[in-house]
Amino acid sequence: MLQSDAVAAHVLRRDAGGMWPEAPEKVVTGDLILASIDFRAALADLYAGTDLVG
Numbered sequence: 200m201l202q203s204d205a206v207a208a209h210v211l212r213r214d215a216g217g218m219w220p221e222a223p224e225k226v227v228t229g230d231l232i233l234a235s236i237d238f239r240a241a242l243a244d245l246y247a248g249t250d251l252v253g
Contacts, residue, residue: 201245206252207242208231208245212224226242228242230242
């Protein structure tokens with residue numbers, strides 16, 4: 200889920216045993232990677248055109 204008031208994403212991924220984590224992983228720099236759908240994008244690119252990136 201992309202955060203609407205900051206450049207950040209919250210990602211839930213199952214662990215190797217198939218269990219969900221207690222809290223989502225917060226991604227604030229670099230790439231957002233969703234391996235299950237073979238998706239990778241620079242987090243800053245996902246916010247292009249907003250007031251959140253310079």
